Amino acid sequence: MNxxxxxxxxxxxxxxxxxxTTGTGLSELLNxxxxxxxxxxxxxxxxxxxxxxxxxxxxxxRAIQPEDGVIIIDDSIAENPIPTRTRSSAGITTMPKxxxxxxxxxxxxxxxxxxxxxxxxxx
Numbered sequence: 001m002n003x004x005x006x007x008x009x010x011x012x013x014x015x016x017x018x019x020x021t022t023g024t025g026l027s028e029l030l031n032x033x034x035x036x037x038x039x040x041x042x043x044x045x046x047x048x049x050x051x052x053x054x055x056x057x058x059x060x061x062r063a064i065q066p067e068d069g070v071i072i073i074d075d076s077i078a079e080n081p082i083p084t085r086t087r088s089s090a091g092i093t094t095m096p097k098x099x100x101x102x103x104x105x106x107x108x109x110x111x112x113x114x115x116x117x118x119x120x121x122x123x
Contacts, residue, residue, distance in 0.1 A: 001034065006042045009034065 001009075008086065013026050023039035065071040
Protein backbone atom coordinates (compact mmCIF):
# COMPACT_ATOMS: atom_id res chain seq x y z
CA MET A 1 0.00 0.00 0.00
CA ASN A 2 1.46 3.36 -0.98
CA UNK A 3 1.54 6.53 1.17
CA UNK A 4 -1.36 8.16 -0.71
CA UNK A 5 -3.64 5.18 -0.13
CA UNK A 6 -2.61 4.99 3.51
CA UNK A 7 -3.28 8.71 3.97
CA UNK A 8 -6.76 8.30 2.45
CA UNK A 9 -7.60 5.34 4.69
CA UNK A 10 -6.18 6.95 7.82
CA UNK A 11 -7.91 10.32 7.26
CA UNK A 12 -11.24 8.57 6.55
CA UNK A 13 -10.78 6.63 9.80
CA UNK A 14 -10.15 9.82 11.80
CA UNK A 15 -13.10 11.68 10.27
CA UNK A 16 -15.57 8.83 10.77
CA UNK A 17 -14.54 7.80 14.29
CA UNK A 18 -16.83 8.60 17.21
CA UNK A 19 -14.25 7.90 19.91
CA UNK A 20 -10.53 7.47 20.44
CA THR A 21 -8.54 6.31 17.42
CA THR A 22 -5.51 4.03 17.43
CA GLY A 23 -3.36 2.18 14.94
CA THR A 24 -4.56 -1.06 16.49
CA GLY A 25 -8.18 0.07 16.15
CA LEU A 26 -7.70 0.83 12.46
CA SER A 27 -6.01 -2.54 11.92
CA GLU A 28 -8.90 -4.33 13.63
CA LEU A 29 -11.46 -2.34 11.62
CA LEU A 30 -9.76 -3.51 8.41
CA ASN A 31 -9.55 -7.13 9.62
CA UNK A 32 -5.75 -7.01 9.73
CA UNK A 33 -5.26 -6.00 6.09
CA UNK A 34 -3.32 -3.02 7.43
CA UNK A 35 -1.06 -3.64 10.41
CA UNK A 36 -0.57 -1.46 13.46
CA UNK A 37 3.12 -1.19 12.49
CA UNK A 38 2.25 0.14 9.02
CA UNK A 39 0.13 2.86 10.62
CA UNK A 40 2.90 3.76 13.09
CA UNK A 41 5.55 3.96 10.34
CA UNK A 42 3.23 6.18 8.31
CA UNK A 43 2.68 8.51 11.28
CA UNK A 44 6.41 8.62 12.03
CA UNK A 45 7.18 9.52 8.42
CA UNK A 46 7.82 12.97 6.99
CA UNK A 47 5.56 15.80 8.18
CA UNK A 48 3.12 16.94 5.51
CA UNK A 49 3.11 20.66 4.74
CA UNK A 50 0.55 23.10 3.39
CA UNK A 51 2.15 22.61 -0.04
CA UNK A 52 1.52 18.85 0.22
CA UNK A 53 -2.13 19.52 1.10
CA UNK A 54 -2.48 21.92 -1.84
CA UNK A 55 -1.10 19.31 -4.25
CA UNK A 56 -3.83 16.92 -3.08
CA UNK A 57 -6.68 19.48 -3.11
CA UNK A 58 -5.79 21.43 -6.27
CA UNK A 59 -7.08 18.88 -8.86
CA UNK A 60 -10.46 18.71 -7.08
CA UNK A 61 -10.71 22.50 -6.93
CA ARG A 62 -9.80 22.88 -10.59
CA ALA A 63 -12.43 20.27 -11.53
CA ILE A 64 -15.24 22.46 -10.16
CA GLN A 65 -13.82 25.88 -11.05
CA PRO A 66 -15.78 27.57 -13.86
CA GLU A 67 -13.71 28.43 -16.97
CA ASP A 68 -14.57 32.12 -16.67
CA GLY A 69 -14.52 32.27 -12.90
CA VAL A 70 -12.53 31.93 -9.75
CA ILE A 71 -12.49 29.52 -6.88
CA ILE A 72 -11.70 30.54 -3.32
CA ILE A 73 -10.63 27.92 -0.81
CA ASP A 74 -10.06 28.99 2.80
CA ASP A 75 -9.20 26.71 5.67
CA SER A 76 -9.09 28.70 8.89
CA ILE A 77 -9.07 28.07 12.60
CA ALA A 78 -11.29 30.13 14.89
CA GLU A 79 -9.91 30.34 18.40
CA ASN A 80 -12.32 29.15 21.06
CA PRO A 81 -12.11 31.02 24.38
CA ILE A 82 -14.29 28.38 26.08
CA PRO A 83 -12.38 25.08 26.51
CA THR A 84 -15.12 22.71 25.33
CA ARG A 85 -14.18 19.60 23.37
CA THR A 86 -15.99 18.87 20.12
CA ARG A 87 -15.14 16.87 16.99
CA SER A 88 -13.92 20.01 15.24
CA SER A 89 -12.03 21.31 18.27
CA ALA A 90 -8.29 20.87 18.10
CA GLY A 91 -5.14 21.96 19.84
CA ILE A 92 -3.51 24.31 17.36
CA THR A 93 -0.39 26.42 17.27
CA THR A 94 -1.27 30.00 16.43
CA MET A 95 1.45 31.51 14.27
CA PRO A 96 1.30 35.11 15.53
CA LYS A 97 1.28 34.04 19.17
CA UNK A 98 3.42 30.91 18.79
CA UNK A 99 1.41 29.14 21.45
CA UNK A 100 -1.08 26.29 21.58
CA UNK A 101 -4.73 27.19 22.07
CA UNK A 102 -8.12 25.60 21.48
CA UNK A 103 -9.89 26.25 18.21
CA UNK A 104 -12.44 25.01 15.71
CA UNK A 105 -11.64 24.38 12.07
CA UNK A 106 -13.65 26.26 9.47
CA UNK A 107 -13.38 25.37 5.78
CA UNK A 108 -14.99 27.49 3.06
CA UNK A 109 -15.20 26.76 -0.66
CA UNK A 110 -16.66 29.39 -2.97
CA UNK A 111 -16.87 29.14 -6.77
CA UNK A 112 -18.21 32.05 -8.85
CA UNK A 113 -17.97 33.61 -12.30
CA UNK A 114 -15.70 36.61 -12.82
CA UNK A 115 -17.45 39.91 -12.13
CA UNK A 116 -19.92 38.44 -9.67
CA UNK A 117 -19.81 40.13 -6.26
CA UNK A 118 -18.41 37.89 -3.55
CA UNK A 119 -21.29 37.00 -1.17
CA UNK A 120 -19.09 35.96 1.75
CA UNK A 121 -19.46 37.25 5.27
CA UNK A 122 -18.68 35.77 8.65
CA UNK A 123 -20.77 36.95 11.57
